[in-house]
Amino acid sequence: MSRRWIQNPNRCADEYLDGIEDFIEFARRQNPGATRIRCPCRRCNNTLFETIENVGFHLVRNGMIETYSIWNLHGEQVDHASSSNALRVDNVEPIVDPNDQVMSIIQDAFPFASTNINQEGEDDVPTPIDSAEFEQYEKLLKNANQELYPGCESFSVLTAIVEQMHGKIKYRMSNLCFDYFLGVFKRMLPTDNCLPKDHKHAQKVLHGL
Template sequence: MSRRWIQNPNRCADEYLHGIKDLIDFARTHNPSATKIWRPCRSCNNTLWETIENIRFHLVRNGMIETYSTWNHHGEQLDNASSSRATRVDNVKPIVDPNEQVMDIINGVFLFASTNINQEGEDDMT
């Protein structure tokens, strides 16, 4: 299925309108019980849900995200070729232990707080 329609600046063109129908049909096929899907329009950028009936309106009004050619938010799987080139980061160890960082922050805050309390207490005594 060609996704050339995504780049079409004329959002009233038959190619564009048929492309929207293909996207909606695709989303329905991959999640038949869904009543809402991600909004792939330029202003929503797949961050908001919308009823399937209103997706067409959003895509005609705002245009489709031009780089959204793999519809992973709508059920499409990434192909094996592109995912096999991805770098795995499962075994990367952090340079700094996050627990140590947290303890340093807490100690710094309490040291600052206790220093201020002591200084304030000394000022009251004189």
């Protein structure tokens, strides 16, 4: 089975989310009865143990170690030739601000947003940009910079939605359950908050990632 999804920078893509589900199911089969397993996310780096549910959440939020394509630390058998690559441990990534992380996801999804510099240090000739794609980029950027409510410094609109969607995946919440709690959170916030009212509207904000 191909595990190219591990290198997919878009952690909201169906391919990536399906890959996480495959890994979680594999870990459950290989570690029956285990309450905690090594977490192969880029922060825990297979050195910390988490519940299987938290591992799934970490993989969505932080991404999987890109070199961990053979899951030997979770029960997969490897031959001698490939074991050296499988046992490689990368440096643990530093903890980053969620808002910065969301901006990185946007840049990964829209490469044209970053200025390309060639080997001579000069700007490359910009490639044509689809107008609809650029419009989607501008909407995401606006929500990434907009406070969840006036004076909120911890969450932008986009960061809040990404965090809640990760929770939906982690706890396998139905859309109906997600809508209920999203509505509760919205009523708890100041009346001028920008939190979407339901799952359908949250997905519209995330469209393009």
